[in-house]
Amino acid sequence: MMKLLLLGDVVGRPGRHALSQILPSFRRNHGIDFCIANAENAAGGRGITRGVCKELRAAGVDVITLGDHAWDQDEAQDLVTTEADVLRPGNGQRSLPGRGWNVYRGPGGTAIAVVNVIGRVFMPPLYGCPFEYMDEVLHELSEADVRVIVVDIHAEATSEKIAMGYHLNGRVSAVFGTHTHVQTADEKVLSNGTAYITDLGMCGPMDSVLGREVDAVLRKFLSGLPTRMPVAKEDVRVQGAIVELNERTGRAETIRRVQERDLTGSW
Ligand SMILES: [Fe+2]
Numbered sequence: 023m024m025k026l027l028l029l030g031d032v033v034g035r036p037g038r039h040a041l042s043q044i045l046p047s048f049r050r051n052h053g054i055d056f057c058i059a060n061a062e063n064a065a066g067g068r069g070i071t072r073g074v075c076k077e078l079r080a081a082g083v084d085v086i087t088l089g090d091h092a093w094d095q096d097e098a099q100d101l102v103t104t105e106a107d108v109l110r111p112g113n114g115q116r117s118l119p120g121r122g123w124n125v126y127r128g129p130g131g132t133a134i135a136v137v138n139v140i141g142r143v144f145m146p147p148l149y150g151c152p153f154e155y156m157d158e159v160l161h162e163l164s165e166a167d168v169r170v171i172v173v174d175i176h177a178e179a180t181s182e183k184i185a186m187g188y189h190l191n192g193r194v195s196a197v198f199g200t201h202t203h204v205q206t207a208d209e210k211v212l213s214n215g216t217a218y219i220t221d222l223g224m225c226g227p228m229d230s231v232l233g234r235e236v237d238a239v240l241r242k243f244l245s246g247l248p249t250r251m252p253v254a255k256e257d258v259r260v261q262g263a264i265v266e267l268n269e270r271t272g273r274a275e276t277i278r279r280v281q282e283r284d285l286t287g288s289w
């Protein structure tokens with residue numbers, strides 16, 4: 023049995039600090055074999071940098087996925103080209119730097135494919151069909167002997183994410199949603215052995231609007247004017263899910279939501 027830890031969007035310094043405090047002991051206590059985190063908001067709420075990558079690796083993240091904020095920091099284009107453990111959404115322009123999927127080695131050398139796709143409903147109109155893209159990726163993977171396949175669908179609409187779960191049911195080990203920053207209570211193992219959750223939530227400040235300071239977001243909604251929206255600071259939590267699966271078949275056995283509070287508060 024292999025145990026995967028999947029973590030929702032890491033938001034800014036509070037999210038990174040919480041991971042550094044919580045993840046090492048959490049991995050040990052729960053016997054986590056492999057950890058995937060969406061880090062599209064990890065650098066000051068927008069995108070990712072080399073320094074942030076280093077911090078997340080040191081905390082115990084094995085693979086980083088991204089989303090619509092992938093390119094917010096200038097260095098990201100270079101970073102996704104050189105760092106094999108950082109994925110950007112695969113269903114964009116073919117000329118984009120980096121990769122949308124890759125195969126990694128878990129404990130005992132088990133091959134683990136991770137795929138990052140982005141939805142098209144209520145999202146920037148920059149992406150190709152995520153369903154077709156997944157079919158192409160799975161076709162390529164069918165030629166390699168990879169049983170464990172995990173998919174991050176970074177999307178706004180619950181319907182699109184749930185549809186992706188069913189589209190991939192029995193073809194991948196797990197499908198998890200990211201992007202909304204709000205953890206959903208619909209985790210389940212689908213009929214053919216695919217673990218599914220619509221959104222993992224976030225690793226960041228809960229006393230906020232999706233990780234941003236409440237007053238700033240309210241000002242924006244109430245005035246209708248653009249506002250700077252700093253990352254909030256209070257009630258920082260790490261949210262995600264643990265998936266147990268059979269590494270020989272790739273079938274998921276269980277999925278369980280997790281939430282840990284950062285009580286150190288010293289970041
Ligand atoms: Fe996000």
Ligand SMILES: [Fe+2]
Nearest residue numbers: 089090091201
């Ligand atoms: Fe996003």
